[in-house]
Amino acid sequence: MWFMRQAGRSLPEYRALRSRGTMIEACLDPALASEITMQPVRRHGVDAAIFFSDIVVPLALIGIDVEIAAGRGPVFSRPLRTAADIAAAVEIDPALVRERGEAIADAVGRTTAMLAEESEARGEPLPLIGFAGAPFTLAAYLVEGGPSKDHLAARRLIHDDPSAWRALTGWLAEVTGQFLALQVSAGASAAQLFDSWAGALAPDVYRASVLPASAAALRAVRELPLPAVAEGAGIDRIPLIHFGVGTGELLADMASLDIDAIGVDYRVPLDEARRRVGRDLTVQGNLDPALLFAPEPVRTAAVHRVLEAGSAARAHVFNLGHGVPMDADPDAIGDVVRAVHDWRMP
Amino acid sequence: MWFMRQAGRSLPEYRALRSRGTMIEACLDPALASEITMQPVRRHGVDAAIFFSDIVVPLALIGIDVEIAAGRGPVFSRPLRTAADIAAAVEIDPALVRERGEAIADAVGRTTAMLAEESEARGEPLPLIGFAGAPFTLAAYLVEGGPSKDHLAARRLIHDDPSAWRALTGWLAEVTGQFLALQVSAGASAAQLFDSWAGALAPDVYRASVLPASAAALRAVRELPLPAVAEGAGIDRIPLIHFGVGTGELLADMASLDIDAIGVDYRVPLDEARRRVGRDLTVQGNLDPALLFAPEPVRTAAVHRVLEAGSAARAHVFNLGHGVPMDADPDAIGDVVRAVHDWRMP
Numbered sequence A, B: 001m002w003f004m005r006q007a008g009r010s011l012p013e014y015r016a017l018r019s020r021g022t023m024i025e026a027c028l029d030p031a032l033a034s035e036i037t038m039q040p041v042r043r044h045g046v047d048a049a050i051f052f053s054d055i056v057v058p059l060a061l062i063g064i065d066v067e068i069a070a071g072r073g074p075v076f077s078r079p080l081r082t083a084a085d086i087a088a089a090v091e092i093d094p095a096l097v098r099e100r101g102e103a104i105a106d107a108v109g110r111t112t113a114m115l116a117e118e119s120e121a122r123g124e125p126l127p128l129i130g131f132a133g134a135p136f137t138l139a140a141y142l143v144e145g146g147p148s149k150d151h152l153a154a155r156r157l158i159h160d161d162p163s164a165w166r167a168l169t170g171w172l173a174e175v176t177g178q179f180l181a182l183q184v185s186a187g188a189s190a191a192q193l194f195d196s197w198a199g200a201l202a203p204d205v206y207r208a209s210v211l212p213a214s215a216a217a218l219r220a221v222r223e224l225p226l227p228a229v230a231e232g233a234g235i236d237r238i239p240l241i242h243f244g245v246g247t248g249e250l251l252a253d254m255a256s257l258d259i260d261a262i263g264v265d266y267r268v269p270l271d272e273a274r275r276r277v278g279r280d281l282t283v284q285g286n287l288d289p290a291l292l293f294a295p296e297p298v299r300t301a302a303v304h305r306v307l308e309a310g311s312a313a314r315a316h317v318f319n320l321g322h323g324v325p326m327d328a329d330p331d332a333i334g335d336v337v338r339a340v341h342d343w344r345m346p
Helices: A012-017 A023-027 A030-044 A057-061 A083-089 A102-122 A135-144 A152-160 A162-185 A203-209 A211-222 A228-232 A248-255 A270-277 A289-293 A296-310 A330-342 B012-017 B023-027 B030-044 B057-061 B083-089 B102-122 B135-144 B152-160 B162-185 B203-209 B211-222 B228-232 B248-255 B270-277 B289-293 B296-310 B330-342
Strands: A066-069 A073-076 A128-133 A190-194 A240-243 A261-263 A282-287 A316-320 B066-069 B073-076 B128-133 B190-194 B240-243 B261-263 B282-287 B316-320
Touching (some): A012 A030, A023 A030, A023 A057, A023 A066, A030 A330, A057 A162, A073 A135, A083 A162, A102 A128, A102 A162, A128 A162, A135 A152, A135 A162, A135 A211, A152 A162, A152 A203, A152 B289, A162 A190, A162 A211, A190 A211, A203 A211, A203 A248, A211 A240, A211 A248, A248 A261, A248 A270, A270 A282, A270 A296, A282 A289, A289 A296, A289 B152, A296 A316, B012 B030, B023 B057, B023 B066, B030 B102, B030 B330, B057 B162, B073 B135, B102 B128, B102 B162, B128 B135, B128 B162, B135 B152, B135 B162, B135 B211, B152 B162, B152 B203, B162 B190, B162 B203, B162 B211, B203 B248, B211 B240, B248 B261, B282 B289, B282 B296, B289 B296, B289 B330, B296 B330
Parallel strands (some): A128 A190, A190 A240, B190 B240, B240 B261, B261 B282, B282 B316
Antiparallel strands (some): A066 A073, B066 B073
């Protein structure tokens, strides 16, 4: 079990560390990023760390001007509004992500070292999960210039200029694939590709205009030589997880990718998700984050329902069905961890 | 066929009329609101008018301070942050909506008179569809104080203070039900209840904590004596339509309400929607609004796919699967109207 957005604003120790500097600066500070990654592992006792970073970090690395506005999200000073903007952007060499990604590799290395210590103390493995944004979600931000309610600029571009769209998402697949591969090469032992906003797409549009780029991004990890961490764990591939918000209608398509686990939004019960996935994948999810605000008995009963629904799958990674809300009570999160660890399959 | 948000910013003649004054002022100006309602009927030749108003108008009528910020949405000067805020709000008598709703009744009356003229010229009926927001969506705005990405303040309150939640949504059901009934009494011959943000809810939460208030809102129309317009049309009840964005997981529950048609978001193909609904309801929808930006052949092919999928239902009201985007080209919208009217079931 782990929580999406477990490292972040819900923790007072995070807010203390992040009182100075921008979010991008924090992501590129190896000591800070690794310490923030460890905070929820130490406080909550979750079973995995998720690397503290942001999906736009690879774009920042290759020289695209982006800031992460508090409470809002990534904001680009020069949105890709025209075909010419896109043509200019895709000239940037995606290999720069790895060439300039030393701070990321360093942060991953520091984190895995700290996880190894913690793991020894606990007497159980503690994997680091790397992550990256999927091409559609990155394109949605880049084309809009920032967050939007319905991602219409990107959804429009798909139809308005399919060739610019393919060029952009093909390039983003390489950029974000390099970011994912960089983390795995540096020691992450699993990785999650977030297509946060794919749920804004109709299934046929997703299939034709988005899925191929997601497949290309995942290939960047599959093409790596098998890292020592996988050999050490006796597995023959790096487990890849894929998740998007509100993707109930896309589960079968997302599950057709070369992944090992599918993250399920809180809107779709896990048994129904398994039916839609149609193959025996590991499922991840999916407690409604709003339940973190419920009284303990209500919350724990909901945790048990998720665990029971997940127990029919090949394997179940307990998680929320979306990120930890910034104003969630850390004690409630800790209670959920205990409820999951105490649960025994009936 | 009609389009959600057909009267509005996509039309130059709307932008010309709305150059002065606030949105709420426009909604409460009978000459202006009726003229705006007629604009898409005249320009596009759609088969129905949707009353130009806003879901927060009944709240404005009963004295709650709200403005509609351009490009953002409703903003409340005093959000309902505490149980005491809610307790004070629910003291306001919902009957005030009808007592103070003369401008709305006047606007509806003017619109139906203009529609009657237009209908005579066309030689076919031209109904006016009234509308209101469902209690959850209104509560989401009121509790948050404005628009939000995930409506977490409301989703939190459901679990955090169930009794305040029930009081708030029970009261909102009366307020918005009165607004819907007011429009029907004044001559609207159908009505749509928008639960715009219900798609943010997990199905079990929707069922337990939201559905009962939606049912109560719809009852306000069912309890009216049958209006003359229904008798004139030879029907024994006012057709009620229910729609929400991203409600693929909620269709069966929404369809369990006392409604006549279910609006389907663009993410769920109409044949799959019918399967989930599980009863023989009229379906409404669901062209992806992003297709309005596609080249004509792509757009028309998509229109045909929606019409074919809808043709298996008891009846099909063609619409978009969300509102008209503000920067949609009016000519593309007109093309869609012609493509729908020219289509013949194969």
